[in-house]
Amino acid sequence: MADSYTVRAASIRGVEVLPVSVEVDLSGGIPGMTVVGMADTSIMEARSRIRCALRAAGFDVPRQQITVNLAPGDVRKVGAGFDLPIAAGILAASHQVPLDGFDDAVFVGELALDGRLTAVKGEVAYQLYARQRNLTLVEAADAPRTVLENVERRALSSIGELRKGLSNLSEPNGAVLEEHRRVLYDFSDVVAQELAKRAMVIAAVGEHSLLMVGSPGSGKSMLAQRLPSILPKLEGRPLEEALLIHSVAGESLGDLARGERPLRCPHHTVSLAGLVGGGRPVRPGEISLAHQGVLFLDELAEFPTHALQTLRQPLEERCVRIVRAEGAYRFPARFMFLAASNPCPCGNYGDPDRPCTCAPARIERYQEKLGGPLADRIDMVLTIARPDAAAIVKGEEGSSSRELAEVVLRAREFRSWRERDGVCARKASLRELGLSHEASDTLVSLAQRMNLTGRSMTRLGRIARTIADIAEKKTVGTAHVLEAVAYRGTRR
Amino acid sequence: MQIKLDHVPSTHDKGAYGEKIAENYLLSRGYEILDKNWRCRFGEVDIVAADDEETVLVEVKLRVAKESRKGPYPEEAVGYRKRERYRLMCRRYLAEHPDAQVRFDVVAILLYEGRRASLRHLISAFDGEEV
Numbered sequence: 001m002a003d004s005y006t007v008r009a010a011s012i013r014g015v016e017v018l019p020v021s022v023e024v025d026l027s028g029g030i031p032g033m034t035v036v037g038m039a040d041t042s043i044m045e046a047r048s049r050i051r052c053a054l055r056a057a058g059f060d061v062p063r064q065q066i067t068v069n070l071a072p073g074d075v076r077k078v079g080a081g082f083d084l085p086i087a088a089g090i091l092a093a094s095h096q097v098p099l100d101g102f103d104d105a106v107f108v109g110e111l112a113l114d115g116r117l118t119a120v121k122g123e124v125a126y127q128l129y130a131r132q133r134n135l136t137l138v139e140a141a142d143a144p145r146t147v148l149e150n151v152e153r154r155a156l157s158s159i160g161e162l163r164k165g166l167s168n169l170s171e172p173n174g175a176v177l178e179e180h181r182r183v184l185y186d187f188s189d190v191v192a193q194e195l196a197k198r199a200m201v202i203a204a205v206g207e208h209s210l211l212m213v214g215s216p217g218s219g220k221s222m223l224a225q226r227l228p229s230i231l232p233k234l235e236g237r238p239l240e241e242a243l244l245i246h247s248v249a250g251e252s253l254g255d256l257a258r259g260e261r262p263l264r265c266p267h268h269t270v271s272l273a274g275l276v277g278g279g280r281p282v283r284p285g286e287i288s289l290a291h292q293g294v295l296f297l298d299e300l301a302e303f304p305t306h307a308l309q310t311l312r313q314p315l316e317e318r319c320v321r322i323v324r325a326e327g328a329y330r331f332p333a334r335f336m337f338l339a340a341s342n343p344c345p346c347g348n349y350g351d352p353d354r355p356c357t358c359a360p361a362r363i364e365r366y367q368e369k370l371g372g373p374l375a376d377r378i379d380m381v382l383t384i385a386r387p388d389a390a391a392i393v394k395g396e397e398g399s400s401s402r403e404l405a406e407v408v409l410r411a412r413e414f415r416s417w418r419e420r421d422g423v424c425a426r427k428a429s430l431r432e433l434g435l436s437h438e439a440s441d442t443l444v445s446l447a448q449r450m451n452l453t454g455r456s457m458t459r460l461g462r463i464a465r466t467i468a469d470i471a472e473k474k475t476v477g478t479a480h481v482l483e484a485v486a487y488r489g490t491r492r
Numbered sequence: 493m494q495i496k497l498d499h500v501p502s503t504h505d506k507g508a509y510g511e512k513i514a515e516n517y518l519l520s521r522g523y524e525i526l527d528k529n530w531r532c533r534f535g536e537v538d539i540v541a542a543d544d545e546e547t548v549l550v551e552v553k554l555r556v557a558k559e560s561r562k563g564p565y566p567e568e569a570v571g572y573r574k575r576e577r578y579r580l581m582c583r584r585y586l587a588e589h590p591d592a593q594v595r596f597d598v599v600a601i602l603l604y605e606g607r608r609a610s611l612r613h614l615i616s617a618f619d620g621e622e623v
Contacts, residue, residue, distance in 0.1 A: 028593045030582050032620030047621070063546070063595060063616060 005092035005099075008106040009070075009085035010129055011077045012122045014282055014322075014329035015248050017129040020077060022107075023069040024089035031063045035086075037070030040078045040281075049111045050087045057115035057160035062094045076326065078281045081120040084109035084138070087159055101166035105154070106130055109140045115158045119143035119172075124247035127151045128240070136166070143172040147243055147253060184260075185226045188400035192387040196223055197399050199382045199487060204230050205411040206379075206425065206466030209315070209337035211300070211371060211489070214384030215351040220340035223384070224296045225263065227338060229401035230408050233259035234292060241332055242292045245284050262293030264335075268302035276310050276320050282329045287314055290335035300339040300371065309373045311337075316377075339378070341370055350385065367490045379459055381489025411470040418474060425465050430458050433465045435476045442478045446485060460484050497607045510554030511538055514599040517611060523548070534580040539599075547592040549578060549585070554601040566600035566612075575618050582620070 004025040011018045020037075033047045054061050068086050070077045085107035091097045108126050109117045117140035127148045130137040141155035155172035156162065187197055196212075200223065203210040212220045234242060234256060242256050256262065266275060266286045277285035287295055297303060314320045318334040343349040344363045349356040356363070371378050419425065423432045435443065443464075447457050461476075463484040468476040495517075501509035515525060518541050526547070527540035539550040551574065553566040575596075582594050598617040602610045 028591065029586060030579065030594050030620030031596075031616065034621060064593070065620065 003093045003095070005089050005102075007085045007089040007092065007102065008135065009082055010106055010108060010126060011075075011079060011081075012125055012248055013075070015125065015244055015284060015288075015331055017122075017125050018075060018077075019106075019129070019133075020082075020085075021069075021071040022082070022085040022089050023071060024086070024093045025067040025069075026062050026064045026090075026093050027067065029065040031065065033066040033068065035068045035070070037068075037073050038076045039070055039082070040076065042080045043070070043077060043082050046080070046083045046086060046111075049083055049113060050090070052113040053083070053111040053115040053159050054087060054090070056113065057158060059091060059096050059160075060094065062090065066090060076281075079120060079122075080110040081108045081122075083111035084117060084140075084156070084159070087111060088138075088162060091159075091162060097162040098165040101136065104134070105136045105138045105166060106133075107138045109138075109156065111159060115160055117141065117156045117158060121250045122248045124148065124240075124243045124253070127153075128244060138166065138169075139172060141172050144253065145172065147247075147257060148240065185229055186401045187226045187229065187404055188398060190219060190222055190226065190398060192398065193219060193223065193384070194398055196382060196384055197404060199380060200227055200230065201404055201407055201411075201470065202463065202466055202487070203227075203336065203338075203380055204408045205415070205470055206462065207336055208379035208463060208466065209374075209377060210339070210380045210382060211378045212338075212340045212382050212384050213343050213370065213489075214340070215343060215348050215354065215386065218351075218384040218386045220384055221298060224265070224294075224298070224338050224340065226401060227294050227296075227336070228261040228263045230405040231261045231293075231336075232405075232409055232412065234261050235259055238292045245288050245291055245332070249284050249289060251289065262290055263296060264290040264293070265296045265298060268297070268299055268304075270307070272307055272310060275307055276314065276333075277322050277329070277331050282322055282324065284331045285320070287311065287320060287333040287335060288331040291332045293335055294338055295335045296338040296340070298340045300341045300374075301366075303372075305372055308371075311374060312377060315374070337374075337377070339371070339374075343367070343383070350383070352385075370489070376455060378489075379463060380487040382487060407470065410472070411466075414472045415466075415469045418469070425462055425469075428462065428465070430461045433461050433476060434468075434474060435461065435464070435481070436478070438478045439464065439476050439481045442481050446481070450488075456488070460488065463487060493611050495609050495611055497603075497609055500603075500607060506554050507552075510552045510599075510601050513554075513601055513609070513611065514539060514550065514552040517599065517613070518550070521613075530581075530585070532581055532584045534584060535577045537578070537581055537585070540585075543595070545593055546595045547585075547589070548595045548597050549582060550597045550599055551578065552599045552601070554603065556603045557605075566602055570598050570617070572622070575622065578618075579620055 007022045009020045009022045011020050051061055088107050092099055110120050119140040119142050123144055124147055126137055131151045136152040136154055138154045141157040153171050154166055154169040214220050243253055246253055264286045273279045275285050276287055314333040320331050320333045322329045344358045344366050346357045348354040349363055464476050464480040467480040467483050524542040526542050530537040530540050537549050538552040541548045551570055553569050555566040578596055595616050596618050598614040600612045
């Protein structure tokens with residue numbers, strides 16, 4: 001009385017999909033369901049759900065020994081998305097449903113006790129997998145509507161619908177994601193901070209990390225919120241990468257699908273795993289959710305030193321590797337780094353209205369340590385002062401996000417054109433940046449006067465290169481270098 | 493189902509009485525009785541019966557109904573330990589009868605006053621795995 005069938009399923013490991021074969025075998029002996037293949041607790045609980053769901057849908061639960069193997073057997077499987085493939089495998093092995101289309105399908109979904117299907121996290125990952133392997137994704141009817149193109153999908157609202165045959169099912173009709181791009185925060189709301197906006201544009205063009213220093217209420221958070229609005233629209237492959245990470249983490253996809261760059265603002269009490277990724281099962285952290293977008297750390301001084309330490313490598317390599325005993329996970333983490341800090345321990349240094357109560361030596365020490373372990377990774381430092389009260393009340397409008405976004409886009413296009421057969425400015429050494437003679441001399445004399453380190457000089461050069469790109473000049477001039485110096489801050 | 497008894501059992505032979513009732517019931521349903529009080533080192537199976545292709549291990553439970561009508565039901569006496577015991581005994585049984593397709597049933601009999609009783613036959617009351 002042995003019947004068996006194998007159904008395709010998938011598990012998510014990090015941000016990748018692990019193909020899983022669900023082998024179902026029916027044999028004599030004691031009736032029961034055994035699941036093997038390093039299944040986690042939620043999969044073991046699937047047995048009860050499947051039993052009830054099959055009965056609710058009017059199917060027979062074979063009164064035999066049902067052995068389910070999730071292959072490959074040496075990798076841990078997680079998630080409730082295995083309910084559907086296991087149930088489908090049981091139905092197939094016991095000849096209760098038509099099997100055409102099963103060979104080219106991958107099944108993902110969770111079963112409710114009444115036989116209905118619900119969607120699971122990681123929809124984009126499964127869609128990518130199905131597209132890559134030319135398979136039809138069979139899933140719950142409430143899975144989000146197509147986020148990617150060219151994906152074959154079939155929807156089930158209840159397990160009973162498998163009787164109809166896969167080809168007679170329709171596509172999922174879950175939530176619609178809006179198409180048009182809305183700009184929620186606009187730089188035109190920010191009054192009288194043209195210098196700060198200029199700094200934001202420079203940072204956006206060159207993807208430079210930026211630290212804002214200012215007393216409370218000077219507008220640091222307001223500026224940070226608006227940075228994504230001047231970044232180029234998210235589309236193509238970068239969009240797919242961001243969608244994948246957000247989908248796996250269970251975050252909403254609407255804003256991303258509209259082309260908006262993600263902005264992540266973790267509080268300084270965030271855990272290490274929450275920041276860089278980890279946990280069990282291993283999930284992407286804030287820095288990966290900021291991939292293709294902006295990571296903003298407000299009150300940088302409040303973040304634990306070891307948390308900032310762990311950011312050094314991802315900032316450099318644009319990805320994070322999490323190594324566990326069972327293997328390594330790699331999450332992308334290419335983000336713009338933005339931070340904000342007070343100018344001194346009491347917060348009022350430089351404020352025209354409020355007195356600073358810190359001793360000068362303390363202020364100096366505080367400023368020297370701004371950024372902590374990340375001090376040498378921060379490219380630009382911007383001092384922000386609270387704008388004049390009269391100006392705020394008058395509601396003077398400054399540059400809008402649209403104007404600034406155009407500047408950023410043009411500058412980036414100029415940069416790509418310039419770099420098409422040259423070195424990427426991010427990794428370029430001073431010699432490769434295209435400085436004019438005068439500009440080089442200026443840089444050298446500045447370095448001598450201010451006692452700059454080699455790294456500082458290179459950093460200055462790169463910022464000057466970005467400023468020249470904004471002006472659409474192939475050669476970096478003295479004026480560009482001088483402006484770059486304005487963003488050096490008080491560090492060496 | 494409701495049944496009429498011909499006499500009221502004493503406390504002493506309640507167990508055997510219940511098994512007799514269950515046996516008669518199963519026979520009336522077309523089951524074949526293969527064995528009674530099948531013993532092994534793990535315990536005793538009340539009735540081993542054949543239902544077409546399946547070999548059924550039947551646990552019989554008889555209880556007297558209390559005043560409050562909603563007593564503990566007899567089937568509730570087949571708790572986790574009892575079920576585990578049956579699984580163990582089943583494996584022993586399969587060692588001797590390798591081709592058997594086994595099923596676990598419970599026959600629960602509730603005795604009321606006036607020589608009336610209700611019988612409940614739980615088919616495949618539990619299985620080989622406990623979640």
